[in-house]
Amino acid sequence: MSQLTEERMLDSGEKELVLDVRTQDMEINMGPQHPATHGVLRVVLTADGEILTSADPHVGYIHRCAEKVGENVDFDGYIPYTDRYDYLSAMNNNVGFALVVEKASGLEVPPRATWLRMIVSELNRVASHLLAFGTYGIDIGAITPFLYGFREREWVLSLFEKICGARLTYSYAFPGGVINDAPGGWFDEVLKFCDVFDRKWREYDDLLTRNKIFIERTKDVGSVTADQAREFGWTGPCLRGSGVRYDLREAQPYLFYDQVGFDVPIGRGEMGTVGDCWDRYWVRMAEMLQSTRIVRECVERCIKDTTPGEVMAKKPKTLKVAANEAYVGIENPRGELGHYLVTDGGAQCFRIKVRGPSFTNVSCLAKLLPGTMLADAVAIIGSIDIVLGEVDR
Amino acid sequence: MNFTSTPTGPLGLSRWLRNIVDTVRTTVIGMSITIKYFFTKPVTYEYPEQRMPVAPRYRGLHYLEQDICIACRVCEKACPIDCIEIRFERHPGNVNEWFEFSLDYNKCMHCELCCYPCPVDCIHMGREYSLVKYDRSELIVDLMAWDGMRDKDHVTIQAAIDKKKKKAEEAAAKKAAQAAKAAADEPSAEDENEGEDEE
Numbered sequence: 086m087s088q089l090t091e092e093r094m095l096d097s098g099e100k101e102l103v104l105d106v107r108t109q110d111m112e113i114n115m116g117p118q119h120p121a122t123h124g125v126l127r128v129v130l131t132a133d134g135e136i137l138t139s140a141d142p143h144v145g146y147i148h149r150c151a152e153k154v155g156e157n158v159d160f161d162g163y164i165p166y167t168d169r170y171d172y173l174s175a176m177n178n179n180v181g182f183a184l185v186v187e188k189a190s191g192l193e194v195p196p197r198a199t200w201l202r203m204i205v206s207e208l209n210r211v212a213s214h215l216l217a218f219g220t221y222g223i224d225i226g227a228i229t230p231f232l233y234g235f236r237e238r239e240w241v242l243s244l245f246e247k248i249c250g251a252r253l254t255y256s257y258a259f260p261g262g263v264i265n266d267a268p269g270g271w272f273d274e275v276l277k278f279c280d281v282f283d284r285k286w287r288e289y290d291d292l293l294t295r296n297k298i299f300i301e302r303t304k305d306v307g308s309v310t311a312d313q314a315r316e317f318g319w320t321g322p323c324l325r326g327s328g329v330r331y332d333l334r335e336a337q338p339y340l341f342y343d344q345v346g347f348d349v350p351i352g353r354g355e356m357g358t359v360g361d362c363w364d365r366y367w368v369r370m371a372e373m374l375q376s377t378r379i380v381r382e383c384v385e386r387c388i389k390d391t392t393p394g395e396v397m398a399k400k401p402k403t404l405k406v407a408a409n410e411a412y413v414g415i416e417n418p419r420g421e422l423g424h425y426l427v428t429d430g431g432a433q434c435f436r437i438k439v440r441g442p443s444f445t446n447v448s449c450l451a452k453l454l455p456g457t458m459l460a461d462a463v464a465i466i467g468s469i470d471i472v473l474g475e476v477d478r
Numbered sequence: 479m480n481f482t483s484t485p486t487g488p489l490g491l492s493r494w495l496r497n498i499v500d501t502v503r504t505t506v507i508g509m510s511i512t513i514k515y516f517f518t519k520p521v522t523y524e525y526p527e528q529r530m531p532v533a534p535r536y537r538g539l540h541y542l543e544q545d546i547c548i549a550c551r552v553c554e555k556a557c558p559i560d561c562i563e564i565r566f567e568r569h570p571g572n573v574n575e576w577f578e579f580s581l582d583y584n585k586c587m588h589c590e591l592c593c594y595p596c597p598v599d600c601i602h603m604g605r606e607y608s609l610v611k612y613d614r615s616e617l618i619v620d621l622m623a624w625d626g627m628r629d630k631d632h633v634t635i636q637a638a639i640d641k642k643k644k645k646a647e648e649a650a651a652k653k654a655a656q657a658a659k660a661a662a663d664e665p666s667a668e669d670e671n672e673g674e675d676e677e
């Protein structure tokens with residue numbers, strides 16, 4: 086089905102025949118069971134040859150009504166459910182919900198609990214970014230970094246197991262404080278982890294970050310300018326990868342983040358354009374080093390300034406919050422995790438609204454994928470680092 | 479708005495050669511890191527034969543100290559998904575006849591919220607974590623060490639009943655004595671009443 090439509094001269098003097106080749110667009114279902122979609126995301130792709138013409142992300146396969154459940158269980162009972170929306174950063178989710186209940190009820194948190202929350206939040210950020218790093222390597226075609234990333238991640242999970250007893254769904258921070266104080270020797274092991282991790286980080290740098298094949302796959306792919314990123318409503322490493330210095334730990338400090346020193350790494354277009362996949366990946370890598378820096382400072386302050394054992398505020402057996410409303414946004418490993426809580430004087434939330442960063446970040450796919458190659462779709466989805474448990478909640 | 483990936487530009491000979499050199503160089507760097515770990519001990523465990531040590535606070539499968547449990551149902555109320563089922567009957571002498579104390583591991587999410595409010599600290603989360611079963615119905619686990627009552631419980635109940643009976647008898651005797659005493663103190667009044675009735 087082709088016919089000669091045009092004949093034109095090239096600059097080199099050769100003649101070129103332009104054929105009007107009509108091809109049929111092909112619809113491809115990427116997912117819901119695709120290893121590169123990091124869960125049950127289904128993207129309906131329309132491909133013209135190797136170039137994508139449209140992309141339509143379908144979400145909602147693991148919707149579990151987490152917000153509705155919050156209206157039926159008491160505040161402490163909702164904490165295990167917060168673990169489950171972004172299961173890779175459960176500590177941050179616990180802290181986010183605990184903070185919003187504390188803001189609405191006016192509970193005073195002991196300083197030791199706040200320091201411990203910061204330590205576990207940052208360790209969880211390291212664990213989450215390590216998984217993002219490893220799975221991104223797998224998406225691109227490098228399997229070794231995944232194993233190396235998981236080795237250090239297992240260490241973090243063992244640290245969490247020692248302090249709260251679970252390896253994935255922690256239920257550690259509760260309204261009023263944290264459930265357990267750190268066991269003996271835990272702080273030393275955390276410091277040891279930070280030291281070892283900084284050495285291992287250089288290995289990741291050599292192994293994947295500076296690898297030429299990896300750079301060629303990710304540079305100039307899925308570039309998003311700062312304005313576009315703001316229009317998408319992006320937060321977290323994706324937004325910072327586009328060169329916007331916006332980090333809730335710095336912009337609206339919660340916990341004691343105003344008392345510790347850290348940098349906010351942003352994408353600078355080191356390998357290609359600003360805001361490409363490599364920049365988003367690089368921001369995550371650089372954030373891990375900042376996290377260990379925060380952890381070191383927190384451990385020092387926690388040991389020096391606070392007394393062991395005081396980790397939970399005095400609160401009634403069943404916490405009841407007077408009619409009030411509050412919003413607290415925290416910096417999750419994937420962006421701003423916001424909780425909007427409305428209470429009516431009962432022991433349950435009257436309404437809890439969760440603003441998940443992955444849900445907002447995934448919405449860009451319909452705009453970002455058309456025009457790219459099919460193989461780049463995997464690189465772009467991986468660089469946004471979504472967790473489908475949080476997209477659907 | 480242009481979302482397409484930017485073209486890489488003309489590929490000259492020098493850039494082509496540099497790409498090859500860079501690729502080989504960075505791959506060799508990566509391989510040298512990997513080969514270093516060839517000579518170190520593996521960090522993995524051969525799971526069914528070897529098991530990772532678990533931390534003292536590990537939240538595994540529950541265990542119940544039934545002899546100190548007072549059947550207050552606090553754990554049942556604290557559970558956010560109602561996976562604990564308790565049925566019992568209370569007998570004299572604070573003895574509980576147990577019918578059921580089961581935990582549905584189809585639902586349980588190991589949050590440990592049942593253990594925190596226990597007033598006598600009798601329900602704990604243990605260190606066992608394997609939940610491999612052939613059928614889902616096997617996941618409803620019975621936590622009871624004994625069903626119904628123990629032998630010594632019958633003795634306790636009998637003692638309590640005897641004590642109660644004795645107490646009741648004593649009280650009845652006391653009451654009877656009091657009544658007799660009252661009757662002895664006011665015989666004239668009774669006589670008067672009787673006389674009135676007759677009239």
